[in-house]
Amino acid sequence: MIEKYTTEVSLDFFNGDETDLKDTIEEIRLFAKTYENDKVTVLSVTENESSKGKNYKVLLQHKRDTDNLGRKYEYDEEKLFGFFEDEE
Secondary structure (H helix, E strand, O other), X not given: XXXXXXXXXXXXXXXXXXXXXXXXXXXXXXXXXXXXXXXXXXXXXXXXEEXXXXXXXEEEEEEEEOOOOOOEOOOHHHHHHOOOOOOO
């Protein structure tokens, strides 16, 4: 069974350029995964001005095949760098 849902993340971004923003949004996308085979897509990024800097609303779409979850991420580092070698 395929599950789909969306989430919204509020991002306060004070310093950095467009590349830093893209890298941060990519990390948000990766950290949104729970299982190895989860698919997370950025649907939209909207900018809101605030007195403290720039604020972005990042809309993510999550897609999960409940019949093929893969391994569950136990550590945040696994979401960025993959599973540790001894976890096969």
